[in-house]
Amino acid sequence: MRRLLLAGMLTVTLGGCVITTGGPVPVSTQVSAEQGKGTQEVEAGQDNGTLEVEAGVLKGRVVGADGRPIQGAEIAADNQLLYNSNLIVSTDADGFYRVDTDVAATFHVTARMKIDFNGKNYAIDLAPEDDTSFAGPTGAVRNFTWKLTGERPDGLGHYGSSVLFYLDNVDPQNPEVYLEDENVEVTLTPEGPLADGSAGQTITRRAMRTPDGSGLVDVPLGRYRISANYQGRPLQVGPRNSGQYAAEVVADFTQHINAVYWIELEMKL
Template sequence: MSRTLKSLSSSLLLTLILASCGGGDGASSPPPSVPTPVPTPSSPKAQTMSGVVRNSAGQPLAGATVFAGHTVLFNVNALTTSGADGSYSVSVAQPAGSWYAGAQIKRRYNGADYTFDLQPDKTDPFPGTQGAIRDFSWKLTGTRPDGGKYGATLTVYADFFDPELLDWIPDMEVTLIPDGPLIDGSVGQTIRRRLIQTPDGQEGLMDIPLGTYVIRARYAPAGGAARDLSIRLRNTGDFATSVVSAFRQKGSDQLLEVEVSRQ
């Protein structure tokens, strides 16, 4: 073999070795892609309810409890848990009949435990023989399928020793300033609203994304001068210019009760 042919062979071999190692120009391999939720199947699988659970940012939500409930037989449910990619699958083969879908996520936040209902993309029941695809998402605010709200409720009471303050409540305004991330890790926004009447007959604010807030109140009549009010957690501690607190789980809802005063 000639010296020239040997040189060419050596060069070719070196090129192949460098190529197998990712190149000889010092370039590194591309970083791994960011995981994304698995795509939702286009059609359901017979005798199976399946789908994907996502958080408010559209990313996979692991550890959610998903259930298929029988529409006729009381307390007959098929349960499963969403995986790391947000997907789940549960059999609805037995007992025969139709089913509806539901899901919840549990989280611990600032030393307290919370349970949230997740929003289904469809609420209509389906026959078990046919199966169904039901996706879920975690909403901190918005309207539930039953007409309620996903967000928390703030209830405002007037100082018990100042009964005339009750007349001011319709003109009160509350400001909530986030004190850290919300329960899902997202960044909250300052909320400033006038009080409304809640479904339980109290005055307050509804549909607030759950988090810890610095809370202030003031009297702000239309066309009149505004006046800051003192505030505290209801029947707890001294009145001050603001109070810092998170909402608490109460039954299936999240609630925070505060009390305002002119002192």
């Protein structure tokens, strides 16, 4: 069986952000130099569920799906009254952050981190425990989690990525038959750990049509060996616009727009 390899040697590092209490992923110790405005203090003895609201202060914690703290995640408190006057702070070694918000404004909080994975740079949006805005003088606790999949609270997609394809709709055995994207079944087998260091699982799904094209959505960030079939008949698969096809292809996600990543393929019988 012939395989197309779209990536180099498999390496897993996290740069800019650090998961700090062990685990299978080798990590970089580099932390973003952008600290922004506000203060950064560790709330000793606190865990993710015991932080209490403090007047005039935004605080919280960022963790991975397994509960391990993430260092160096960037927290942005968007001042919804004044343009381009956000408060920005990074999480400490225990995943905590703290910033003063005692001004007459309403804030909405988002979080993002940057990682290096398989030699590529990715910006990861983090999932809020509470996505509501708050009044600065009132203060708030806003915790975040790194999720590889799941719907975003703003209704604008998923935390996972998309595998999209363009199908040659001609059946060489019957040129009068028009092939339909929904009859394509795609199998994704992880090649090494996922972006968060977890093992991942093989994914086999029927394709769906989306505003971005046909394929699979909400796929955990990783490197995958990809194959497909059309109603049980094997498809030839290749990277988009390469003109190369094989029974399977190994591919990484690449950036489509900021913090949105796709794998784009072509398929034919």
